[in-house]
Amino acid sequence: MPDTKQDVLVSWIGGNDIVSAQRGQDGPILSTIKANTFDRIELLYNYPDEEVASFLDWLTSQVVTPINVTKVILSSPVDFADIYQAASALLNDLSNQKTKLSILLSPGTPAMQAVWILLGKTRYECLFYQSSKEQGVELVEIPFELSAEYIPKVSKIADEKLINMADSQVPIDAAFDNIITRNPRMMALKSQAQILAQKTVPVLIYGETGTGKELFARAIHNASSRQNKPFVAINCGAIPKDLADSVLFGHKKGAFTGAVSDKLGVFQQANGGTLFLDEFGELTPEVQVRLLRVLQESRLTPVGATSEISVDVRIITATHKNLMDGVIQGTFREDLFYRIAVGVLHLPPIRHREGDLILLTEMLLESLSKQDESLSKKLSVEAKNLILKHPWHGNIRELQSTLLRAVLWSDTDSVTGSDLESALFKMPTKENDLLSLDVSQGVDIQKVIGDLVKHYVLETLAFTGQNKTQAAQLLGLKSQQTLTNWMEKYGISQS
Template structure:
């Protein structure tokens, strides 16, 4: 197998017998088949092929290639890889294949080396007028030394994208949905964006809380100002005050210079407090004071500073439940929860799973198109069934990373059910009754009816939320005989 090079065409036009890199290799070797890749005019390629046959070579199998340039690595790679894949599919392996490196351009030779040492077991030869034809001595392990460097930039991007940080310019158009559940949340978020009030976003991990927060900011009057993110769960308790309000030089060990805090960094814009439920109670007091007074005092400072920020907070906890448990201050909760959004988990977004899967696959294909050898992927019908069957406890983030795994390990252009089954990670069931209702200790005074009512209340509220308060539809979802039965349960359990 070889590219036809200029030296080969030139040799076919002389009267000195068979020659050139390809002809020389055919003279000294015994080959059953000759596969030639050609980027020349059809008449030149045919004349060369006829010349080889007249000189005793097997009839060449010509693979026509159209390259914009004989040094375009991408196009050369795509053509050569396709030909090699076809060969391997037809013969089962590349054990008996010999690849000639010398014909063609240096770019073609480089691509042959990469493919041969990473995807095949082919023998490599090279030739020159001085030394004739000989085995090619590749003095380094391509797979160990070159390929990691080749993919390093792409791997870094995949790692960065695995966290699925929303784009800075995210808008409501970036939220993909067709379910009524999400339609209502987007409608509410658009209304909240027009106001200058705090917003509290609750939802499971991976439901898109930061995407909503950025969309609200970018649709607000503050869109030209800073959107500053603070992950409250990642701040050591002793540094929370400095992180929020800044510090002066010498305020504590390691404070080598004055530093602005998050409030000053976001002044005039939006301060996004992610995982607000992780904030220690002592820090909650100081945060409440800053929000109430509209000013902050840096650690070690003696003068307060006015700040103007809009707070958007997010949590994967139920903050009202945390208030009841004493883990979150009630006064801070009501300060933050002026406008509230409860983002539904993916399993409750009817019709959204497949829409998101297709959009995310488009995103992965677009991101990976520069990767060497990457084939644009599609879902097979059987893979689609697995996508729709899975409950996606990790929500959109889990779906995205599962799609990435499937595209990484799928050999062909279609993601099979086997590829998808390997990509979906088994996780403990999170769909059980709330608050560990099955795991309570049984003690004197334990009331089983209370636990049963707890489960009833949980699913009644979910059904009403899902149907927008339509009792008939909610009763049907829960398998109840009529809306009257549902009304009886609602009254018995004290549900409005």
């Protein structure tokens, strides 16, 4: 399939551009557009709207290339944080649109130019241009490598000790200080969790695998009035269906084959404390019914028992599933959902925790070094850039195991890009899972459509015995000719 990427030029609108337009002269932006061929122009501006409107009228009268503009509110044209947020948001959006990026460095303040270089050398593949009256329009080669991640401003950074969040075993004394972050969203979640810790309401924690759901649960328990009582954690997805009642509510001796003694269920084990039900969305509807009754009445009957017992348990649940979808589809009880979803925390994946990825990487490397001096390594610039670009669907657990492998593979004092590349697991995407493609890695939407068309056209032709008229009807197409046109467009051969 031919390359369908659009060539996009990105730039701030600068004072020289506006003044040049007022004089009827070519400024840096117009000069660059005339000197090169682009499919689209994306401009950021922080000038008054009336000045920019006049400039755009002039610019669009000189070129036929489509131009999009985005107004940005900056506290100052030299405020690095505001500039970074605006520039990064635009580049991130464009990188997900299958584009070839070019950045014009000349317009704007030195701070704007510095941020373009930082982003273009670390996070987004691009070409750099500069334009001046003296030198004209030039393609710029920046002869050095960088690896950097934006660190947002926060009022207070948590104690940067060895991060237990990166460990597969959450410490029993986990506290909110163990949740290391510089990300504003995560800082807000920590604050919300600290408020919930002082209450007795049920808490539901959403998040992908490895995002730290149990760490949050333990921190909530340890900051609550129940901190000196039991904290019991169980993975609901690992409970055998025929033993679910026994595991949750306990059983009496002789209640079933193999019940050779009385056994306390997790509710009884956690009595007075906190019960953490991980992968809560895996419970069957039948178990959900019985669980709801226990949560409503704080009373349960062990399997084989003849009388109820009272329990006092604070419930924290966690899941990677969207339970509201389960409610709509009928796989999860609506009344149970509203019972457990009082305090709700959505933990973001680390690929969305801007500012935290390299921080977490350094913490994990420090942890490895403390465990064994032979594992003390530094990361090369290339390795850091690979870390920043990888989607990390396994989140901190995947990051931890990848770093360990890379450190083991490395035969020098530094982990190279090659070492890290060898340590990464690149999970293949299921061809039939068209709704779960990773947009952060780029999606060839034309290929996706082509694969889908090919699959169903061939399947329908096989079903109709290669009768194109019937196949067209089954596919909802107007005629056999329409089907033929589709087959020609997507290169589908009739067997």
